Amino acid sequence: MERAAINVVGLSKRFGSLVALDQVDFEVRPGAVVGLLGPNGAGKTTVIRILTTILHPSAGRAEVLGHDVVREAGAVRRIIGLAGQYAAVDPNLTGRENLRLIGRLTQLPRTRIRPRASALLERFDLAAAADRPVRTYSGGMRRRLDVAAALVPEPPVLFLDEPTTGLDPQSRNALWELIRELVSDGTTVLLTTQYLEEADQLAERVVVVDEGRVIADDTPAALKAHLGNTVIELDMDNQGHAVRAAEIIAGRLGETPRVEGTRLRLSSRNASGMLRGILNLLDADGLVPRTVAVRESSLDDVFLALTGHRTQAGPAPDSAPDSASTSTSTSTGGPA
Template sequence: MGQAAISVVGLTKRFGPVAALDGVDFEVPAGTVFGLLGPNGAGKTTAIRILTTILRPSGGHAVVLGHDVVREAATVRRLIGLAGQYAAVDPNLTGRENLRLIGRLTQLPRARLRPRAAELLDRFDLTEAADRPVRTYSGGMRRRLDVAAALVPEPPVLFLDEPTTGLDPQSRTALWELIRELVRDGTTVLLTTQYLEEADRLATRIVVVNEGRIIADDTPAVLKTRLGNTVIELGMGDEARAVRAAAVIAGRTGEPPEREGALLRLASRDGSRLLLDVLHSLDTGDLVPHTVTVRESSLDDVFLALTGHRTQGPAPAAGAVPAGAVAAGAVAAEPAPAEGTASPGGPS
C-alpha cells in the first residue's frame, strides 16, 4: 500500500467528562483515499480537527508526512488542505477572487496566484462562472470551489470533511470523479462521510468510529464479506405481521432478523438456501411476505451491524472553517504551540 502519509496512535480527546476520541489508531497509505465513517457525534470531525492542527489532542500521537501535529503544527499546515462540511468561501467575492485570496493567505508566490487560480477554475469546471460573485453559485458549484480553495497551495494531503453534504446526485458524482483525479495525481485524501456509497466507491480502506473508538478497520470489500454476501429483505405489509414473522425466523435460524417497521432484513453467506428455509417457515405460519428483495450486502448493512443503527443525515455545522485557513494558520480553535514545544497532555 505504500508509505503512511498519516499515522495516528492512541489518539484521545476529552471535552470535560466526554471522550470524543478514546484511543484511536490508524494509518493512511500515501496516494490513497481513506474513509473515516461513523454516526453523528462519533468523533470523525474531532479527529480531522486534531490532524489539521485546529484542536490539540488530550493524549496520543498523530503524524502527517512525518511531522507531529502538535510539535510541528506550522509545518503540518503548510502540507495540508482542508475542505469542511459546508462551503466556507466568501459569497461576496468572485470564484477567482476567492482562490487568489487563499493563495495570498497560504503565501503562494505572487507570480503563481493568477495561473494557479486559472488552473483550478478550469479543473473544477468553474471558468465560465469565475468572475461571478459566489452568492450566485449553485450548491454544487460552491462545494467544487471550496475543494479548489483547499488545493490552491498544492497540498500533498487533503482532508475532506463530508464534502458532498447537501449536493444533488449529479454534483456528488462529479465531485467523486475530481477526488479520483487528485489521487491519480498523487494526493492523499482522508474523507469523512455519512454517505456510505461514497466511501464504498472512493476509499481504498475504511475505519468505522463509534463513540470515539474504532470498531472496524479494513477494505470495503472485506467489511461487506464479513457480514455476508447476500441480504434478504422481506416486506411484511404491517408491523404486527413483521413482529410475528421475526419470531418465526428467529425460531428457524436461531437469530432474529433486523426489523425496520414492516421490513425484515437478514444477511447470509448462503442466501439462496436461507431464503428457501425462511419462505417455507413463513408459509407454514401463514405469513407469506408481500415483497421479497435479494441483493448484495452494502456498507450501510455493515454500518448497521457494527453500530446498531443506520447513518443519519449530517447535522448543521456550528461554524465553518475557511477552506484555506488551516494551511494559512489563520484559524485555530486552540492555538497550537510553537514548533519544538509539546502541548499539555499531548504527545511528548
C-alpha cells in the same frame, strides 16, 4: 516499508467530562483515499481538526507525512489542504479573486498565483463563472470552489470534511469524479462522510467511528464480505407478523433477523437456499410476506450490524462550520 501519509495512534480528546475521541488508531498510505465514516457526533470532525492542527489532542499522537501535528504544527500546515463542511469562500469576491487571495495567504510565489488560480478554475469547471461574485454561484459551484481553494498551494495531503453535504446528486457525482482525479495524481485524501454510498464509491479503506471509537477498519469489500454477501428482506403485513416470523426463523434456522417495523432483514452467504427455507417455514405457519427482496450487502448493512443503528445521514452537519477552508483555519469549537 512505505511510511504512512497519515498515522494516528491512541488519539483521544476530551471536552470537560465529554469524551469525543477514545483511543483512535488508523493510518492512510500515500496516494490513497480513506473514508472516515460515522453518524452525527461520532467524532469525525474532531479527528480532522486535530490532524489539521486546529485542536490539540488530550492524549495520543498523530503525524502527517512524518510531522507531529502538535510539535510540528507549522510544518503540517504547509503540506495540507482542508475543505470543511461548509464552503468557506468569500461570497463578495469572484471565484478568481478567492483563489488568488488563498495563494497570497499561503505564501505561494507571486509568479505562480495567477496561473495556479486559472488552472484550478479550469479543472473544477468554473472558468466560465470565474469573474462572477461567489454569491451568484450554486451550492455545487461553491463546494467545488472551496475544494479548489484547499488545493491552491498544491498540498500532498487533503482533508475533506463531509464535502458533499447538501449537494444534489449531479453535483455530488461531479465532486466524486474530481476526488478520484486528485487521488490518481498522487494526492492523499482523508474523507469524512455520513453517506455510505460515498465511502463505498471513493474509499480504498473505511474507518468506521461510533461514539468516539474506531469499531471497524477495512476495505469496503471486506467489511461487506464479513457480514455476508447477500441480504434478504421480507416485508410482512404488520409488526406482529414480523416479530412472529423472526421468532420462527431464529428458532428453526438459528439465524436471528433484524426487525424494523414490518420488515425483517438478515444476511447470508447462501441466499437462495436460505430464502427457500424461510418461505417454507413461514408458509407452514400461515405467514406470507407481502414482498421479498434479495440484494447485495451494502455499507449501510455493515454499519447497522456494527452499531445497531443507521448513520442518520442527512443535511445536518455533525459540528459547527469550520472557519476556513485551508490550513490557515483556526477554531476553538467543541466536539463533533
